[in-house]
Each structure stands twice: as C-alpha cells, then as structure tokens.
Amino acid sequence: MILRNLIPLVISFILLSCTSSEKSNFDVQSNSDVGMYNEAMGYIKSKEYEKSVEILNELELQHPYSDLASRGQVMAGFAQYSLNKYDEAILTLSKFVELNPNHPLLPYALYLKGYAYFERMPDVTLDQKFSVKAHDVFSELENRYPNSRYAKKSKTHIKTLKNHLASKEMQIGKYYQKEGFLLAGIKRYKVILKDFRRTVHVPESIYRIIECYISLGLRNQSIYLYTILNYNFPKSIWKSEALDLLKEHKVNRNLKKYKKKELDLEKLDSRAFDLI
Incomplete structure (x- = not known):
C-alpha cells in the first residue's frame, strides 16, 4: 500500500534521539517520554505494530503534556492503520487533530485519516459513506494546508473520488430513468x-x-x-x-x-x- 511505503520517511521525520535501529539500543527500562517514544519507534521500524501501540498509549497516559505524547498519537494512528484497524486509526487521528490544531504533523495526520477511508472505497454498487468521508478529509487538508506535500498527494485522490461518486450518481439516475x-x-x-x-x-x-x-x-x-x-x-x-x-x-x-x-x-x- 502507498502509505505503508512511507514508513522510512515517517520515522526519519519524527524520530528524535535514536542512534541505531536495534531495539537493544533503546532505553527500554526508562519511563521517560523520550525513552518510551523511541522504544515505540523501534517497534514500528521492525513492524511490530501492536507493541508500538501499547507503548504509545502508555506514553500518553504517563506524559499527557509532552509533545512526544502528541506525536505518539500520530504514530499510534499509523500503527493501527498498518494493522488494518482503520476505525481505531481514524479515532486516534481525529483526537490528535482536535487537540492539536496548530501542530506541524497535522497535514500528515489528516492525510492518513483520509487514506484510512480511501483505502476502503467500495464498489460503485455499494454505499459510498467511506468515499464521501475520504473526499471530505482530503478536501479539508487541501483547503487548510494547500502548500503541504500531503495536500498535493490528496489532489490525485480527490479526482479519483469525484469520478467514483459521480459514477454512483449516474448508476442511481439510470435506475430511476429505467423505472x-x-x-x-x-x-x-x-x-x-x-x-x-x-x-x-x-x-x-x-x-x-x-x-x-x-x-x-x-x-x-x-x-x-x-x-x-x-x-x-x-x-x-x-x-x-x-x-x-x-x-x-x-x-x-x-x-x-x-x-x-x-x-x-x-x-x-x-x-x-x-x-x-
């Protein structure tokens, strides 16, 4: 999947103090926000997403006012998405967006949230609630952060979604006309x-x-x-x-x-x- 190919980019962007990709180098015994965050990042790099989510949730509980706890919400959303737990990822990312209106990771969080809907875009014969929600989130991203790299990615998805939703309207229109x-x-x-x-x-x-x-x-x-x-x-x-x-x-x-x-x-x- 496209987003899963962003793992190295995301980690290099967010990881603060790791000097090695080996988990043994992380301060796993530390309850500090840095130690917990870096440990979770190590699990994400090794694609052990369940463990990373557990640590990131604990980080939020123990250090609710830490910037790393906020960043951890985004990474928890990414880990949940990677586990195909789309609804959980959307809830986590929605919480981050609501509580951090000026955070530098907001464009990425919105993109990931939109993609969690987009990836479940159903066949045109089915209900299009996920398509509509994906379109709304990507449009919000494009409107709020037009110069973001993720807004540029969203434009392609919006075009796909518009054609898909138009196809649904065409299908329904033809049915009514035929009847x-x-x-x-x-x-x-x-x-x-x-x-x-x-x-x-x-x-x-x-x-x-x-x-x-x-x-x-x-x-x-x-x-x-x-x-x-x-x-x-x-x-x-x-x-x-x-x-x-x-x-x-x-x-x-x-x-x-x-x-x-x-x-x-x-x-x-x-x-x-x-x-x-």
Missing part, C-alpha cells in the same frame, strides 16, 4: 453537473437529462442542454448521440436564441441547472 421515475433520475444527473462538473461522467449526464426532457415534452430545455453539450464536448460520443436523438424526435435545433446564454460549464453557476 420511469424521470424527475428522480434528472435530479441525480444534475448532482453530477453541480458537484462533479470536472468528471468523465458529465457529457453522459447531460445526454441523459436530454433523454428525460424529451420524454417529458420539455423541448426547449432539451435544445439548451444540447447546446451546452455541443459547446463543451463537441467531439464526445454523447454529443453525437444527443444530436441523433433530437433528429429522431424532430426537435427544432435552431440554436440562435441561445447564443447569448452562458454555455461554458466552468462559468455556469451551479444553481443555473435548477432552472434548466
């Missing part, structure tokens, strides 16, 4: 246009709305949406399909009256789709 619930289907397709406008599903969502509008007798709205589709995706197969559909139903394709209307999806206010 004859056209307004419910249109509502789902419009979610894609409003919330996931830069995804690969936008051209098809416009086409599906045109299909529904023609079925409902809303010809003017169909023409306007075709104009938007043609303007933004002139080479899309869905533009060609829409044109064939309009011809089949003998919808007048006089586009002159729409020339003064906004057609660029990047400039259209999301609320405009409620009026189309």
Whole structure:
C-alpha cells in the first residue's frame, strides 16, 4: 500500500534521539517520554505494530503534556492503520487533530485519516459513506494546508473520488430513468453537473437529462442542454448521440436564441441547472 511505503520517511521525520535501529539500543527500562517514544519507534521500524501501540498509549497516559505524547498519537494512528484497524486509526487521528490544531504533523495526520477511508472505497454498487468521508478529509487538508506535500498527494485522490461518486450518481439516475421515475433520475444527473462538473461522467449526464426532457415534452430545455453539450464536448460520443436523438424526435435545433446564454460549464453557476 502507498502509505505503508512511507514508513522510512515517517520515522526519519519524527524520530528524535535514536542512534541505531536495534531495539537493544533503546532505553527500554526508562519511563521517560523520550525513552518510551523511541522504544515505540523501534517497534514500528521492525513492524511490530501492536507493541508500538501499547507503548504509545502508555506514553500518553504517563506524559499527557509532552509533545512526544502528541506525536505518539500520530504514530499510534499509523500503527493501527498498518494493522488494518482503520476505525481505531481514524479515532486516534481525529483526537490528535482536535487537540492539536496548530501542530506541524497535522497535514500528515489528516492525510492518513483520509487514506484510512480511501483505502476502503467500495464498489460503485455499494454505499459510498467511506468515499464521501475520504473526499471530505482530503478536501479539508487541501483547503487548510494547500502548500503541504500531503495536500498535493490528496489532489490525485480527490479526482479519483469525484469520478467514483459521480459514477454512483449516474448508476442511481439510470435506475430511476429505467423505472420511469424521470424527475428522480434528472435530479441525480444534475448532482453530477453541480458537484462533479470536472468528471468523465458529465457529457453522459447531460445526454441523459436530454433523454428525460424529451420524454417529458420539455423541448426547449432539451435544445439548451444540447447546446451546452455541443459547446463543451463537441467531439464526445454523447454529443453525437444527443444530436441523433433530437433528429429522431424532430426537435427544432435552431440554436440562435441561445447564443447569448452562458454555455461554458466552468462559468455556469451551479444553481443555473435548477432552472434548466
């Protein structure tokens, strides 16, 4: 997994006073915060995550005001993640984020929390609560720490998540349309246009709305949406399909009256789709 490949980076960034990777060199008999922290780091380096979590939890209990206890929360979250204990990792990292609003490890903690959701992104046919939560956490990271190296990593994940969530909306919209619930289907397709406008599903969502509008007798709205589709995706197969559909139903394709209307999806206010 991507995050597990970050083990050397994370430890080199956080480890303070270890001079050797051998556990025997750690001050294992010491109850000091430094001794406990370094011992836990040794277990993480050797991938003995259960032992590291035990020590880091004890570090927090014995030295609650130590900066190493705060850092230990992040590393405990990493160890729990590495054990596939995702919910425990998320709780640990959420606690750290809440109690340490200005800590330098916050970007990493948010990234790790988001990835604990992201790694469980389910098939598009299933409930998407983990996908939504991953998107929210990565978006928070990008907004709060736009220059962080982890914010840059998050952008790729956000793009993947948006396409995935748009695919879910498309699936539900098609189901409603197939069952004859056209307004419910249109509502789902419009979610894609409003919330996931830069995804690969936008051209098809416009086409599906045109299909529904023609079925409902809303010809003017169909023409306007075709104009938007043609303007933004002139080479899309869905533009060609829409044109064939309009011809089949003998919808007048006089586009002159729409020339003064906004057609660029990047400039259209999301609320405009409620009026189309």
